[in-house]
Amino acid sequence: MSDVKPYKIDVSEQKLELLKRKLELTTYPDELENSSWDLGTPLTEIRRLVKYWKEGFDWRATEAKLNETPQFTTPIDIDGFDTLNIHFAHVKCKVPGVKAIPLIFIHGWPGSFLESLKLIPLLTEGSQGPYFDVIAPSLVDFGFSDAAKKIGFSSSKHAEVCHKLMLKLGYTEYVTQGGDWGAIISKFLALKYGPAHCKAAHFNFMWWVQPPKFASNPFLWLQYNLQPHSDLDKARLERRDWFIREGYGYNLLQGTKPQTIGYGLHDSPVGLLAWIYEKLHDWSDGYKWTDDEILTWVSMYAFSSNGATASNRIYYMDRHLPPAERARVFAPIPSSVPIGFSVFPLDISVWPAAWGRTAGRVVFENAHPDGGHFAAHERPEWLAADLKAMFGKGGGGYGAVTERNGYASGAKL
Numbered sequence: 001m002s003d004v005k006p007y008k009i010d011v012s013e014q015k016l017e018l019l020k021r022k023l024e025l026t027t028y029p030d031e032l033e034n035s036s037w038d039l040g041t042p043l044t045e046i047r048r049l050v051k052y053w054k055e056g057f058d059w060r061a062t063e064a065k066l067n068e069t070p071q072f073t074t075p076i077d078i079d080g081f082d083t084l085n086i087h088f089a090h091v092k093c094k095v096p097g098v099k100a101i102p103l104i105f106i107h108g109w110p111g112s113f114l115e116s117l118k119l120i121p122l123l124t125e126g127s128q129g130p131y132f133d134v135i136a137p138s139l140v141d142f143g144f145s146d147a148a149k150k151i152g153f154s155s156s157k158h159a160e161v162c163h164k165l166m167l168k169l170g171y172t173e174y175v176t177q178g179g180d181w182g183a184i185i186s187k188f189l190a191l192k193y194g195p196a197h198c199k200a201a202h203f204n205f206m207w208w209v210q211p212p213k214f215a216s217n218p219f220l221w222l223q224y225n226l227q228p229h230s231d232l233d234k235a236r237l238e239r240r241d242w243f244i245r246e247g248y249g250y251n252l253l254q255g256t257k258p259q260t261i262g263y264g265l266h267d268s269p270v271g272l273l274a275w276i277y278e279k280l281h282d283w284s285d286g287y288k289w290t291d292d293e294i295l296t297w298v299s300m301y302a303f304s305s306n307g308a309t310a311s312n313r314i315y316y317m318d319r320h321l322p323p324a325e326r327a328r329v330f331a332p333i334p335s336s337v338p339i340g341f342s343v344f345p346l347d348i349s350v351w352p353a354a355w356g357r358t359a360g361r362v363v364f365e366n367a368h369p370d371g372g373h374f375a376a377h378e379r380p381e382w383l384a385a386d387l388k389a390m391f392g393k394g395g396g397g398y399g400a401v402t403e404r405n406g407y408a409s410g411a412k413l
Helices: 013-024 043-055 059-066 119-124 155-168 181-193 218-226 231-247 249-256 258-267 269-282 291-302 308-319 323-329 380-391
Strands: 071-077 083-091 101-106 132-137 174-178 198-203 338-343 361-367
Touching: 013 043, 013 269, 043 269, 043 291, 059 291, 071 155, 083 119, 083 155, 101 155, 101 181, 119 132, 119 380, 132 155, 155 181, 155 308, 155 323, 174 181, 174 380, 181 198, 181 323, 198 380, 249 258, 249 308, 258 269, 258 308, 269 291, 291 308, 338 380, 361 380
Parallel strands: 101 132, 101 174, 174 198, 198 338, 338 361
Antiparallel strands: 071 083, 083 132
């Protein structure tokens, strides 16, 4: 596989200098005295982070740390689009003599392949199996992957890229894990390539689930409608309602006019910082984001190959799908593909237990006492434990992958 090339992140000095100059020229709006986070990212937070970004944050040290994770790029031919160069992390199981399960971890927005980095060692090494080979791509339009150059690159096309990447690496059978857009793309992997190739899927986000319907799930419908909501279900519905009422504005903007909002995000590092940091704060569950973590996540957009604007477009593409294709986003996954899900109570999309069981052939579910939208980063140990439980002996996904010795084609990296 001569076109799979090792990759090291190496942001140019020109980009670093331009960022510093823009930060030095920043002017700030005022804010209301008692607004806290109610109106968005507070001015005191932004001033502190901008000062640190200019004077203390060491991108080169961060870059060196990120480059400790094996990364690669390879061209992928996409039907109806150009050949695009795809960036991905690829860490193979470190336990000798073990048949590893190929797992593609798919990030969302405002995340990146960084979301996988705490999870990877928990899945590829240690004393407790099962073990995995983990592939964590940068989605098209994100990070260090190429951007699509014409309208139509929806979550279904992202799934095509992920599938072709797995085949190119020799993984003819694989499982997938995702939250946010990673969950929707994982769903399309199951819809389009399961069960022949995508053997199972695990989600920590399922925006598409709905109350059970009598025609399709009569027993769940009776259970859900004839007994009062538990306190847990009430709390989940309240969180869901809060997000739609108070936190959904970004989605409407990026889903309708991504180019317009994109000028500000591309040209102003402080605008980008405020836009992303608000989500990191509001969508997590008391996670203590360090300034270095915040600036690393934001830098992945500031220094991405195609800028922050490109990453907005997936919202537009899926919002403007033809009706029949859009309906697939909200349809159950066919019962031939086993699925599992983990619920973290302060995610932006949480659902009553009965809703989750309408998603398809559910073989694993777990509800955690805390945690938010960025499960792989906030609670990596819990997410890793769920994956091991689902795919380990006695789990509902055990044995889903039969070619568990990795490179079925004999390809090497």
